[in-house]
Amino acid sequence: EAQVTQNPRYLITVTGKKLTVTCSQNMNHEYMSWYRQDPGLGLRQIYYSMNVEVTDKGDVPEGYKVSRKEKRNFPLILESPSPNQTSLYFCASSVSSGQGYEQYFGPGTRLTVT
Amino acid sequence: AQSVTQLGSHVSVSEGALVLLRCNYSSSVPPYLFWYVQYPNQGLQLLLKYTSAATLVKGINGFEAEFKKSETSFHLTKPSAHMSDAAEYFCAVSDRSNTGKLIFGQGTTLQVKP
Numbered sequence: 001e002a003q004v005t006q007n008p009r010y011l012i013t014v015t016g017k018k019l020t021v022t023c024s025q026n027m028n029h030e031y032m033s034w035y036r037q038d039p040g041l042g043l044r045q046i047y048y049s050m051n052v053e054v055t056d057k058g059d060v061p062e063g064y065k066v067s068r069k070e071k072r073n074f075p076l077i078l079e080s081p082s083p084n085q086t087s088l089y090f091c092a093s094s095v096s097s098g099q100g101y102e103q104y105f106g107p108g109t110r111l112t113v114t
Numbered sequence: 115a116q117s118v119t120q121l122g123s124h125v126s127v128s129e130g131a132l133v134l135l136r137c138n139y140s141s142s143v144p145p146y147l148f149w150y151v152q153y154p155n156q157g158l159q160l161l162l163k164y165t166s167a168a169t170l171v172k173g174i175n176g177f178e179a180e181f182k183k184s185e186t187s188f189h190l191t192k193p194s195a196h197m198s199d200a201a202e203y204f205c206a207v208s209d210r211s212n213t214g215k216l217i218f219g220q221g222t223t224l225q226v227k228p
Contacts, residue, residue: 004157031214033214033215040123040220041220042118042204042218042219042220042221043158043204043206043216043218044218045213045215045216048213048214048215050214056213058213058215059215090157090158092158094214096214097212097213097214098212098214099146099208099209099210099212100146100163100165100208101214102148102160102163103160103214103216105150105157105158105159106157107155107156107157108155108156108157
């Protein structure tokens with residue numbers, strides 16, 4: 001089954017404790033992206049990757065890191081989480097970064113930073 | 115800059131009634147537009163997309179949307195609401211900067227009353 005998986009689905013952590021949210025897709029997609037969802041704001045892009053070893057900042061990259069060492073994986077790293085990073089996070093992938101291509105979303109990771 | 119506005123953060127309809135979720139976009143060039151649905155505790159699923167072919171787009175689960183350039187709108191409709199349609203709906207436009215980014219509206223929660 002074609003899908004995007006994320007782990008963990010739920011995470012409660014404390015300020016400053018490094019964490020990684022994993023994202024994997026089995027569709028051989030070139031393009032992957034991370035979004036955060038906050039009430040009343042919709043989804044905002046954090047980072048994106050056009051292909052292996054090619055990543056760039058989205059609209060809200062502060063406090064986050066990513067890597068793309070393999071085509072299927074695109075982990076999101078929070079080196080020193082803060083309470084304002086409490087949010088619902090979605091990973092997405094697409095055949096291409098070109099316009100009009102459908103993005104496939106993972107199930108989401110709900111992160112709480114206390 | 116492109117933007118999307120969804121009118122009404124909450125919409126409530128009775129089962130069997132017409133569903134109308136409003137979306138207006140701002141774009142200086144013909145846009146690529148999407149509607150996604152998010153069921154509780156799930157990721158986003160594509161309902162339909164407009165990519166400059168037919169202005170009336172049919173999607174899954176009986177939903178459709180009409181692109182109206184003169185009104186810069188892409189409203190989502192369904193003739194008869196079902197209880198299973200209760201979810202959050204997002205309108206999005208493809209960013210023209212070739213980042214692959216989707217620009218999302220704030221979302222509309224649809225409640226269906228029996």
